[in-house]
Amino acid sequence: MIDVKDINHTFLLGKKQNETALPVLKNISFSVDKGEILAITGKSGSGKSTLLNIIGGFMKPTSGSVWIKELNVTKLNEGEYADFRLDNIGFIFQNFQLIPSMTAFENVELPLVLKGLSVKERKEKTEETLEKVGLSNYHHHYPSELSGGQQQRVSIARTLVIEPPIILADEPTGSLDSETEQEILDLITGLNRDLGITFLMITHDEEVAQIASKQIHIHDGEIVKEEVSA
Amino acid sequence: MTFKDQWRFVRRNMKRSKSRIFMTILATAMGVAFLIVLASVGFGLHTTFIDDIIRDRSVTKIEISGLEKDNDIAPITDEEITELEKVDSMKAVTRQLSLRQTPQFNIEDYSGSVETVVSHFPSELKAGMELKEGDLPEDPYEVVVGPHFIENLYPDDLPVDEEVYDEDGMMKEEFKYEESLIGKEVDMVVEQNVDDETKEHEITLTITGIVEPPARDWMQDRQVYISEDVLTEIESFTETSRGAIIDPNYPDAEEEVTGYDKVYGYANSLEEVQEISEYLTEENYLVYSAASELDYLNTFFTIAKAGLIFIGTIAIIIASIGIYNTMTMAVTERTSDIGIMKAIGAHPKKIKQIFLLESSYIGLIGAFIGTVVAFVISILLNIGLPWIIESAFEQELPEGFQFSSIPPSLILIAAVICLIVTVLSGLKPAKRATQIDVLKAMRREI
Numbered sequence: 001m002i003d004v005k006d007i008n009h010t011f012l013l014g015k016k017q018n019e020t021a022l023p024v025l026k027n028i029s030f031s032v033d034k035g036e037i038l039a040i041t042g043k044s045g046s047g048k049s050t051l052l053n054i055i056g057g058f059m060k061p062t063s064g065s066v067w068i069k070e071l072n073v074t075k076l077n078e079g080e081y082a083d084f085r086l087d088n089i090g091f092i093f094q095n096f097q098l099i100p101s102m103t104a105f106e107n108v109e110l111p112l113v114l115k116g117l118s119v120k121e122r123k124e125k126t127e128e129t130l131e132k133v134g135l136s137n138y139h140h141h142y143p144s145e146l147s148g149g150q151q152q153r154v155s156i157a158r159t160l161v162i163e164p165p166i167i168l169a170d171e172p173t174g175s176l177d178s179e180t181e182q183e184i185l186d187l188i189t190g191l192n193r194d195l196g197i198t199f200l201m202i203t204h205d206e207e208v209a210q211i212a213s214k215q216i217h218i219h220d221g222e223i224v225k226e227e228v229s230a
Numbered sequence: 231m232t233f234k235d236q237w238r239f240v241r242r243n244m245k246r247s248k249s250r251i252f253m254t255i256l257a258t259a260m261g262v263a264f265l266i267v268l269a270s271v272g273f274g275l276h277t278t279f280i281d282d283i284i285r286d287r288s289v290t291k292i293e294i295s296g297l298e299k300d301n302d303i304a305p306i307t308d309e310e311i312t313e314l315e316k317v318d319s320m321k322a323v324t325r326q327l328s329l330r331q332t333p334q335f336n337i338e339d340y341s342g343s344v345e346t347v348v349s350h351f352p353s354e355l356k357a358g359m360e361l362k363e364g365d366l367p368e369d370p371y372e373v374v375v376g377p378h379f380i381e382n383l384y385p386d387d388l389p390v391d392e393e394v395y396d397e398d399g400m401m402k403e404e405f406k407y408e409e410s411l412i413g414k415e416v417d418m419v420v421e422q423n424v425d426d427e428t429k430e431h432e433i434t435l436t437i438t439g440i441v442e443p444p445a446r447d448w449m450q451d452r453q454v455y456i457s458e459d460v461l462t463e464i465e466s467f468t469e470t471s472r473g474a475i476i477d478p479n480y481p482d483a484e485e486e487v488t489g490y491d492k493v494y495g496y497a498n499s500l501e502e503v504q505e506i507s508e509y510l511t512e513e514n515y516l517v518y519s520a521a522s523e524l525d526y527l528n529t530f531f532t533i534a535k536a537g538l539i540f541i542g543t544i545a546i547i548i549a550s551i552g553i554y555n556t557m558t559m560a561v562t563e564r565t566s567d568i569g570i571m572k573a574i575g576a577h578p579k580k581i582k583q584i585f586l587l588e589s590s591y592i593g594l595i596g597a598f599i600g601t602v603v604a605f606v607i608s609i610l611l612n613i614g615l616p617w618i619i620e621s622a623f624e625q626e627l628p629e630g631f632q633f634s635s636i637p638p639s640l641i642l643i644a645a646v647i648c649l650i651v652t653v654l655s656g657l658k659p660a661k662r663a664t665q666i667d668v669l670k671a672m673r674r675e676i
């Protein structure tokens with residue numbers, strides 16, 4: 001499903017951007033099979049977020065390639081990647097990234113609006129998805145009127161509504177308390193189990209990583225350990 | 231993303247900064263109103279001048295001064311008149327023969343020398359000639375006179391040192407022949423030199439009608455329109471063609487003259503004048519028409535209007551700075567939203583379209599409001615300006631004078647200019663929106 005091949009990434013720091021080269025990812029290669037949950041763990045500054053950004057198409061690697069569904073996505077331009085993302089990749093962010101001026105319903109509906117679906121289709125799918133994440137009664141609530149857990153559910157619903165085969169999650173429970181964290185993790189494992197969605201999740205929390213079927217530990221931009229859960 | 235959804239986005243976003251959008255629309259509307267009002271003066275004056283010219287029948291008149299034949303210019307004869315009358319779109323062909331001396335006309339105690347012509351009345355009537363008073367002649371010794379004929383009649387007992395004219399160059403009322411000319415008998419006295427002696431011949435004519443004055447105040451018609459029979463009598467007296475006076479210094483007077491002295495073709499419209507003129511030129515006729523003067527006037531006003539529109543456009547360009555500012559602020563404010571949308575999968579092109587739609591919307595509303603305001607100003611100008619001129623300068627404006635006119639083409643030009651300027655001013659902020667870095671927009675730590 002996802003093949004990461006020899007990814008190297010270096011940040012150029014300094015005034016002229018060539019004074020100091022800071023390598024953040026070194027020869028990263030791994031693959032994620034369909035229906036797997038892969039957790040990438042590592043300390044802050046280890047390079048795991050940079051890796052997720054490269055896979056998500058928000059950054060271009062210095063070298064190497066990312067293949068998703070047998071397509072070299074690192075060669076896509078911004079517009080092409082946007083179209084690819086809309087059909088294939090969902091995102092769950094640590095700080096939810098909901099549009100504050102839109103209600104929960106409108107936030108979830110947004111990807112369908114971008115896809116150009118009819119109003120009727122959008123309404124049906126959005127209601128169905130909000131019900132799936134347990135927010136049937138919060139359609140007209142703005143993000144500021146929801147708790148952290150509810151906001152993350154809205155964020156997950158926005159991801160699910162397009163039924164993506166892959167979801168990239170960046171510290172999905174990073175901003176939540178332990179009780180809500182478990183709820184979200186249960187939701188993720190349920191979606192993986194019931195819908196067969198492939199998850200690639202980064203976390204610094206070893207406990208969160210336990211829900212993954214495979215774990216990769218990164219240290220100083222290098223994979224130092226790979227584990228497959230029994 | 232459908233257009234309807236983009237539109238929904240635009241309206242939602244605009245509602246978030248109502249006062250700023252209102253001020254931007256206001257500035258745009260002021261720019262558009264300024265452009266339209268400024269250019270409307272050019273359009274108004276152009277319309278006034280053209281209407282004024284078109285009111286005069288001479289605009290549709292084509293002067294035909296001769297026919298080029300064997301490298302020589304031949305006068306127009308009845309043969310050519312028949313041909314000219316057959317030309318497509320030719321409404322009428324008038325022709326005049328001029329008497330080659332200026333006879334004296336005596337009416338009661340008044341007399342004066344007046345130019346005399348033989349006119350073909352059926353064609354004159356067809357061309358639009360109208361009588362101010364009386365009827366057309368039915369008898370050969372009946373005549374019609376020009377409306378200013380009376381200005382050439384002086385009292386016989388006028389003292390030599392008396393000032394006859396007023397400061398405007400017109401005959402003073404006290405010296406004018408006061409009675410109606412219709413039905414009056416007038417003695418036409420023609421002369422001829424015979425053996426160094428001047429002989430006179432008197433023909434009594436009856437005035438049956440007075441021709442309508444020319445359309446222009448400054449044009450005067452003092453002529454007497456006689457019949458061909460009277461001309462024949464004059465010619466038999468003078469024994470020269472067209473009554474020319476024999477003068478040893480000018481032997482040409484005795485030569486036989488053929489053809490008409492003045493031939494005019496009349497078209498129904500200005501466009502036809504051009505058409506007929508071109509055709510007649512091809513047929514070797516020497517022609518001149520006022521249409522060429524009108525062409526010059528049109529060119530002059532077109533340049534003037536273009537200049538006014540250009541100056542007006544500057545106002546819209548100034549307003550566009552406001553639009554640029556508003557759109558730049560909108561992009562900055564919505565950076566986070568744009569980042570989220572891009573992360574979800576919004577195509578940069580769609581984001582650009584949303585912002586361009588917003589700036590176009592501001593432009594269109596501005597253009598609409600500006601047009602309405604311009605119409606109100608235009609109406610007030612047309613009502614108020616003549617009143618101000620009349621009361622401040624005590625000068626009356628001509629009837630039908632239009633200071634400002636807003637034709638649909640001007641509204642279209644203003645709307646298009648406004649739309650182009652607003653789209654251009656929204657282009658850079660819209661492009662900036664597409665270049666927003668998703669990670670920076672979402673304030674993520676890399």
